[in-house]
Every structure is written in C-alpha cells, then in structure tokens.
Amino acid sequence: MSTAAATTTEPRKISPWLMLPPPTQASHDHKLYxxxxKKVVSIKREAPPPPWAQGQVTHLGCTRxxxxxxxxxxxQTFLSNPITGRHIRLPTLPDSTPPHNIILTSSPDAHDCRAIIAYYHSxxxxxxxxxxxxxxWLPMCDQLHYLDIAYSTRQKRLFCLTTSGSVECWDLESPSFLWKVPLCDSEDDDDEDDEDDIRFYYPKYLVMDEHSDRLFLVTRDVLGHVGRDGSYMKSVCSLGNDYPHKTLSFDVHEIDVNKGTLRYTEGSLDGLAMFVGANHSFALPAADVRGYSNT
Structure with missing residues (x-):
C-alpha cells in the first residue's frame, strides 16, 4: 500500500508501507513497515470491526x-482503513466465487469512485x-477470465490481463472496449514448464505508474521446489515436503496505453521502483520516495 502527502510549498513525497501479517488469526491489530x-509501526485497534466484517475473512490486497x-x-465485500479503523461495506457479491482482487479508482468517499473486482476462477x-x-455490482468484461487489473486515473481506462494471453483496454466512462494486444508468449499465472522434471513458473503483473500514466507488464521467472542450497528439489508427495520457490529474474515490457503495443525495456526502469503482488501492483518514482535514490 502507499500513502501520499503534499503541501503548497513542498514537493509531493510518497511513503510506501508494507503490511505485516497479524500475530494471530483473531488479532485486529496492524503492523506496518x-x-x-525503515521502522515498524504498530496500530492497536481498541474496537473490533463491525459484525459483518468478522469471521472467515480473506484479504484481497491494498489499494490507495x-x-x-x-x-x-x-x-460480504468491504474496505477497511488500517490507520483509522474505518470500514466501508460494499454490495454483497451475486456470485458465490470469491474475487481475485479489488482495486479503487480513487478515494472511496469520492462520488465517482469505482470499486472494481476481478474473478480468477469464474x-x-x-x-x-x-x-x-x-x-x-454491475457486470462488465464478462467474456473472459482475468489474472490482474490496473486503472489509469487520467484516462479513466481499465486494463485487464486475461488468462488467454492478452491485455485488454476498456473505457469505464462508456463503458466500451477499446483494444486488445496479445502477449509475446502464452504463459500465464498457472503455467509450468517441465524440462527434465524442473518446474518453472511465469506469473505476470500489470503495473501502473500514475505519475506518468505509464503501464508496464512485469513477468517474474520463478523456479519451484528449491532446497536450502538454492538448487531444485523434486517434490515427494508421499513425504509431504513443501519446498519454497525462488525468483530468478524479471522481464518488463511497457504497454502503450493509446496504441496497445508492447516495448521491451532493457537495462533501465527510468528511475521507477515497482511493487508487484498478486492483488495490486504499482510503481513510484524512486527519487520521490523518502530514503531512496534513483534506481
């Protein structure tokens, strides 16, 4: 998640925070890094969340x-602010399948704010x-399954990463479909390459830099079943071994938001720091982040 503060006399500074897991499943306290x-801030909640926000809750990521x-x-879908403890109830989902992620187009208090949900299994x-x-909830883009979504506040456009191997662009004001671009390969979040019994995974993320209104496609090259020495380990189901994975590298393409074309970025991210995750990814100018220089 990220927060921003600005004054009329000082340039805009951005402080990205990482949310740490709660100490217990029933804990309502939050720890942010x-x-x-470079410090951990603990926020203790005196009052529990509303009854409709209690139970078997799955967190779908942080946005704005x-x-x-x-x-x-x-x-029940809902929004919660870990700083203020405020909760906002969203409409009950018509589908029994839980969403893959939820993003906001602006502050939820704004009259034109949209909450956008994407399903993975439906x-x-x-x-x-x-x-x-x-x-x-108003359905749209209901022809395909989607792995990730990103939103441009300037153009009011929604970008969708599909399981069929393409990126779509939708105008939310109409709403209407604008363009689709096939990716350079057909691997998606669930694909595996089994070469000599070695498992490789290629999860992809849509990353929006809202300061420059630039959109990126980040592909993560992952090796599954890694041992303590970093080498590949065969999974032995009968023994119940659960080996971690290892990220080998990242590939970054910039997507032209007007033309729908891809360009591979070589050697430089133009000073951007990218934060990728399964629910919501974003980019920030590294020079504007307190405590960091250009990357």
Missing part, C-alpha cells in the same frame, strides 16, 4: 491506503460506486 523510515477484504461466511469483472447511498 515504512520503507522510507484501503484494504479490500471478502468475508467467506456471509459473502469469468467476469464487476464495478460498484462506494460513495453512493444505494449501489450494486
């Missing part, structure tokens, strides 16, 4: 300082307006 200040969650007990994307007194 400030990358710029808000944590998106899904309650498996009552199929087709479709849906949107709602958290700032409206009455709102429902």
């Amino acid at each position: 400030s990358l710029g200040e 300082g808000w944590m998106a969650s899904f309650n498996e007990d009552n199929r 087709a479709g994307i849906a949107v709602c307006f958290p700032g409206h007194s009455t709102t429902n």
Whole structure:
C-alpha cells in the first residue's frame, strides 16, 4: 500500500508501507513497515470491526491506503482503513466465487469512485460506486477470465490481463472496449514448464505508474521446489515436503496505453521502483520516495 502527502510549498513525497501479517488469526491489530523510515509501526485497534466484517475473512490486497477484504461466511465485500479503523461495506457479491482482487479508482468517499473486482476462477469483472447511498455490482468484461487489473486515473481506462494471453483496454466512462494486444508468449499465472522434471513458473503483473500514466507488464521467472542450497528439489508427495520457490529474474515490457503495443525495456526502469503482488501492483518514482535514490 502507499500513502501520499503534499503541501503548497513542498514537493509531493510518497511513503510506501508494507503490511505485516497479524500475530494471530483473531488479532485486529496492524503492523506496518515504512520503507522510507525503515521502522515498524504498530496500530492497536481498541474496537473490533463491525459484525459483518468478522469471521472467515480473506484479504484481497491494498489499494490507495484501503484494504479490500471478502468475508467467506456471509459473502460480504468491504474496505477497511488500517490507520483509522474505518470500514466501508460494499454490495454483497451475486456470485458465490470469491474475487481475485479489488482495486479503487480513487478515494472511496469520492462520488465517482469505482470499486472494481476481478474473478480468477469464474469469468467476469464487476464495478460498484462506494460513495453512493444505494449501489450494486454491475457486470462488465464478462467474456473472459482475468489474472490482474490496473486503472489509469487520467484516462479513466481499465486494463485487464486475461488468462488467454492478452491485455485488454476498456473505457469505464462508456463503458466500451477499446483494444486488445496479445502477449509475446502464452504463459500465464498457472503455467509450468517441465524440462527434465524442473518446474518453472511465469506469473505476470500489470503495473501502473500514475505519475506518468505509464503501464508496464512485469513477468517474474520463478523456479519451484528449491532446497536450502538454492538448487531444485523434486517434490515427494508421499513425504509431504513443501519446498519454497525462488525468483530468478524479471522481464518488463511497457504497454502503450493509446496504441496497445508492447516495448521491451532493457537495462533501465527510468528511475521507477515497482511493487508487484498478486492483488495490486504499482510503481513510484524512486527519487520521490523518502530514503531512496534513483534506481
């Protein structure tokens, strides 16, 4: 997650924070690690969350300082602010399948803010307006399964990474479909390459830099089943071995948001620091991050 502060006399500074796992499953306290200040901040919640936000809760990532969650007990989606402890109830999902991720187009208090959910195991994307007194999930882009989504605040466009190996662009104002670009390969988040019984994975992430309105496709090369010495280990199911994975490298392509074309970036990210994850990825100018220089 990231927060931003600005004044009329000082340039805009950005402080990305990492949310650490809670000490226990039932704990409502939050621990955040400030990358710029290199310290852990503990936030203790005196009051528990609302009843509809309690139970078997799955966290779907953080966007614009808000944590998106899904309650498996009552199929309730909601937003929570780990700093203030505030909770915002979103419409109950019509589909029993939990969403893969939820992102916000702006602050949830804004009247034109959209919450966008994407499903992985069932087709479709849906949107709602958290700032409206009455709102429902409105289906859109329901022809395909989606791995990741990103949003451009300047152009009000939604970018979708599909399981079929392409990136789509949608205009949310209409809404209407604008373009589709096939990727340079057909691997997706679940693909494996079994060469000589060695497992390679290639998860992909859409990364938006909102300062320059640039969109990137990041491909992570992962080796599965790695031992303590970093070498590949065969998985022995009968013994119940659960080996970790190892990231080997990253490949980055920039996507032209107007033309829908890809360009491979070689050797430089133009001073950007990219944060990638399964739920929400983003990029920040490294020079504007407190405690960091150009990367």
